[in-house]
Amino acid sequence: MSLDKARNRYIPMSETMFYILLSLREARHGYAIMQHVKELTGGRIVLGAGTVYSSLGKLEGDGLIESVAEEDRRKIYKITSVGSAILREEAARIAELYKNSGGLL
Amino acid sequence: MKEKRIVLFPAFRKLVPANLEDWLERMAAEGWHIDRVRQWNSLWMTFKKGEPRKYRFVCDMQFAARKDYRATYEQFGWQYLGRMSSVRVWRMEYRDRRPEAFTDRDSVVQRNRRFVLAVSVSFTLFLIMIIFYAVQLTCFPDSLTESDRTQIIAVDALFSVFVILLGIVMLYIWKNRQR
Numbered sequence: 001m002s003l004d005k006a007r008n009r010y011i012p013m014s015e016t017m018f019y020i021l022l023s024l025r026e027a028r029h030g031y032a033i034m035q036h037v038k039e040l041t042g043g044r045i046v047l048g049a050g051t052v053y054s055s056l057g058k059l060e061g062d063g064l065i066e067s068v069a070e071e072d073r074r075k076i077y078k079i080t081s082v083g084s085a086i087l088r089e090e091a092a093r094i095a096e097l098y099k100n101s102g103g104l105l
Numbered sequence: 106m107k108e109k110r111i112v113l114f115p116a117f118r119k120l121v122p123a124n125l126e127d128w129l130e131r132m133a134a135e136g137w138h139i140d141r142v143r144q145w146n147s148l149w150m151t152f153k154k155g156e157p158r159k160y161r162f163v164c165d166m167q168f169a170a171r172k173d174y175r176a177t178y179e180q181f182g183w184q185y186l187g188r189m190s191s192v193r194v195w196r197m198e199y200r201d202r203r204p205e206a207f208t209d210r211d212s213v214v215q216r217n218r219r220f221v222l223a224v225s226v227s228f229t230l231f232l233i234m235i236i237f238y239a240v241q242l243t244c245f246p247d248s249l250t251e252s253d254r255t256q257i258i259a260v261d262a263l264f265s266v267f268v269i270l271l272g273i274v275m276l277y278i279w280k281n282r283q284r
Contacts, residue, residue: 016209030173031180049181049195050165050206053174054215073176 001062003082009062010086012093019045020055021087024065024079030056031074059083108154110137116147116189120274122164122220123284129162129196142187142194163195163206166219178206191223210283217282221275228271231264238264 001009010017019037028036030052038046056077059065064083069076079087119125129139137152163183167174168191175185183195183206197204207213238261242254249257 014209014211016211029180030177034181046208048204048206048208048212049178049183050163050216051208051212052181053171053177054212057171070173073173074180075171075173 001064001082003085006062006064006082006086007089010064011090013086013090015045016047016051016055017059018087018090018094020047020052020059021064021079021083021090024077024083025087027068027076027078029071029074029076110152110154112150112152114148115150116192121278121281121284122166122217123281125164126162129194130160133158133160133162133196140186142189144189146187147189147192158198159200160196160198161204163197165193165195165206165216166191166223167193168219168223181206213284214282217278217284221278221282224271224275224278228268228275231268231271235261235264235268 013021019040020033022040023033023036030049033056034047034052056065056075060067060077063080064086065077066080067075068078115128116125119128132138132152134157136155136157138155138158139146139150139152170193174193178195179185182204183197186194186196188194195206207216238257241249242257242261246254
């Protein structure tokens with residue numbers, strides 16, 4: 001998927017998608033993604049199997065991540081260059097949100 | 106001989122996936138267990154009496170599951186019971202926090218959307234048949250005998266009932282898509 005199309009589809013993205021992409025800067029399988037996200041968010045976000053499976057399918061289909069290896073029928077995924085670009089743009093958007101909401105807290 | 110209980114048309118009584126899951130959970134809590142799910146279980150399910158257990162069930166419609174589908178669920182601790190048509194049934198025993206397979210709004214809605222999509226296939230097929238017969242009746246009436254005509258009208262009426270029912274089912278699941 002081209003960057004423009006991916007941008008249209010993924011920005012802004014859900015927390016789930018954001019954290020999955022963030023986790024996949026390192027190669028991981030589904031369960032490891034869940035553990036990593038749980039740790040990052042101090043247990044606030046615990047991704048379920050169905051959510052991880054369907055999100056990975058969608059991200060892979062759109063070329064934001066790719067499967068790099070397979071062990072015991074588990075696929076290991078990693079972010080692609082398109083995925084990294086989208087993740088950075090989303091991070092910039094969130095940083096702007098953060099900056100502009102500073103006065104509220 | 107273990108005590109058994111047969112329930113007819115479980116998948117048709119509990120059309121919304123979340124309702125089917127909750128019902129299986131209530132059955133297990135009363136000690137009624139189904140340990141294997143097979144093709145025909147949408148028509149009837151046989152439960153065996155055992156110890157009451159706290160299980161969370163998940164029904165997931167997957168038309169073409171990738172090969173890491175099962176491994177992903179199993180690694181999260183889900184036990185695969187089997188499938189009826191494309192509906193995969195999973196369960197997990199729990200104590201306090203009820204486990205979820207779909208943990209954000211998007212994926213819950215997507216899960217329910219896949220059920221609506223499955224129903225829409227039959228819906229569309231029946232609709233095509235209705236239109237086909239209707240065209241035959243109105244555009245080529247001379248090619249039909251009186252009894253042909255009666256039969257076609259009867260079949261068309263029956264299919265129309267199916268289409269209306271399937272339409273209601275789709276609407277009903279869609280109204281409950283957030284669950």
